[in-house]
Amino acid sequence: MSNATDYGKGLREVASGVFAYLQPDGGYGYSNAGLITGSRSALLVDTLIDLPRTREMLTAMRAVIPAAGISSVVNTHAHPDHTAGNELLSGAEIITSATTLAEMEQLDRGANPIRAIMESWQRHGDAGAYLHEVMGRRFAVHQGRQVMPSRVFEDQLTVDVGGREARLVRVGPAHTQGDVVVYLPAERVLFTGDVVFSRVHPLVTAGMADAWIAACERLLEWDIQVLVPGHGPVTDSSALLALAGYLRYLREESRERFNDGMDYTTAAASLDLGGYLGWADEERIVMTVAGFYESFGASKFAMADVLGAAWRYRGTRRRRGTAVAHRVDDRTTARGHLERRHHARRSGPPARDRDQVRCIGDAGAGSDPATGRRTAAHNDLPARRAGSAVRPRRARGHLRAASDAGADRGIPVGCAGG
Numbered sequence: 364m365s366n367a368t369d370y371g372k373g374l375r376e377v378a379s380g381v382f383a384y385l386q387p388d389g390g391y392g393y394s395n396a397g398l399i400t401g402s403r404s405a406l407l408v409d410t411l412i413d414l415p416r417t418r419e420m421l422t423a424m425r426a427v428i429p430a431a432g433i434s435s436v437v438n439t440h441a442h443p444d445h446t447a448g449n450e451l452l453s454g455a456e457i458i459t460s461a462t463t464l465a466e467m468e469q470l471d472r473g474a475n476p477i478r479a480i481m482e483s484w485q486r487h488g489d490a491g492a493y494l495h496e497v498m499g500r501r502f503a504v505h506q507g508r509q510v511m512p513s514r515v516f517e518d519q520l521t522v523d524v525g526g527r528e529a530r531l532v533r534v535g536p537a538h539t540q541g542d543v544v545v546y547l548p549a550e551r552v553l554f555t556g557d558v559v560f561s562r563v564h565p566l567v568t569a570g571m572a573d574a575w576i577a578a579c580e581r582l583l584e585w586d587i588q589v590l591v592p593g594h595g596p597v598t599d600s601s602a603l604l605a606l607a608g609y610l611r612y613l614r615e616e617s618r619e620r621f622n623d624g625m626d627y628t629t630a631a632a633s634l635d636l637g638g639y640l641g642w643a644d645e646e647r648i649v650m651t652v653a654g655f656y657e658s659f660g661a662s663k664f665a666m667a668d669v670l671g672a673a674w675r676y677r678g679t680r681r682r683r684g685t686a687v688a689h690r691v692d693d694r695t696t697a698r699g700h701l702e703r704r705h706h707a708r709r710s711g712p713p714a715r716d717r718d719q720v721r722c723i724g725d726a727g728a729g730s731d732p733a734t735g736r737r738t739a740a741h742n743d744l745p746a747r748r749a750g751s752a753v754r755p756r757r758a759r760g761h762l763r764a765a766s767d768a769g770a771d772r773g774i775p776v777g778c779a780g781g
């Protein structure tokens with residue numbers, strides 16, 4: 364599958380007539396998009412953060428778009444780095460989930476504190492400096508007109524792209540409430556939007572990590588050969604394992620520090636990032652830990668305070684340098700856990716269409732393909748909790764599990780840059 368050497372900017376064919384458009388390093392605003400072509404029509408998965416970048420992408424796609432042009436666009440979620448270029452696709456039907464449309468309308472109506480800070484960033488201290496650095500100075504954000512989707516669905520919609528079947532499935536809440544993924548059952552290609560950040564620290568909304576983990580587990584049941592994440596290099600379903608492991612790890616580590624009375628900035632700074640070192644936008648862990656603290660009962664933190672803390676974390680880490688690999692001494696346990704999870708996988712997406720889908724390594728729902736024995740499928744999580752007496756070692760095991768998820772599939776660890 365993918366590796367660092369083919370994570371370059373631009374269009375990349377991931378299956379015959381199916382393309383990913385990649386923007387390294389996958390950090391803020393550097394999102395991926397997709398293009399699915401059929402006879403006489405094409406479907407675009409997401410637009411980009413501004414009009415110049417979307418225009419550049421459409422130019423790069425020109426040679427592979429059928430003469431009739433792009434007939435449909437899917438917005439995987441409401442964030443501008445996946446929707447702000449819609450204006451350039453006004454001739455196409457723009458599709459998303461009803462929930463994402465509601466979220467887009469909310470952002471567009473001015474209930475958007477991020478936008479408010481960016482527009483007068485000099486007056487917002489560290490929070491303003493942060494948003495200006497990672498987005499404001501790089502992109503022409505919010506300078507176009509937000510064109511809204513013209514067609515919505517609740518849970519699932521199948522689209523015929525010139526003879527090619529594309530299934531649009533709402534899997535949110537995860538990264539947002541309305542997240543949509545686009546699945547091609549014949550090609551076994553999945554475009555996840557920001558339900559997957561690959562080798563990039565995810566942006567986690569407070570209170571939604573558990574739902575996000577559940578969404579990852581749902582997608583792990585699907586038959587996926589190629590996974591195009593919302594940010595980061597093209598990968599496969601190992602990125603789902605890595606992300607779910609990451610979210611569990613941060614949740615557990617945050618809870619322990621919360622229970623110890625540690626404040627969230629100190630908690631974030633004290634985290635052992637192990638296998639996640641080198642993922643882009645590391646300072647997002649400050650926001651994630653703050654969100655976990657809120658879900659554990661801390662009173663809500665002001666967004667500007669959290670963003671400012673992330674900016675200071677970023678400065679500290681940059682001065683110190685983060686490219687230090689940690690020794691991990693309990694690989695066997697972590698690997699065993701990872702393999703259990705793989706083997707417990709069941710066939711998928713979506714359940715009603717299961718008969719149409721080929722499944723890799725699937726020896727029947729709930730059985731281990733290696734042994735034929737029944738497995739607990741989703742229920743192997745308690746095994747991890749049961750080991751809580753040896754938490755520090757187990758925590759490192761988590762990290763190793765996540766990085767092994769990549770290493771086992773040929774995805775290099777520590778290469779996302781940024």
Ligand SMILES: [Zn+2]
Pocket residue numbers: 440442538557
């Ligand atoms: Zn997003």
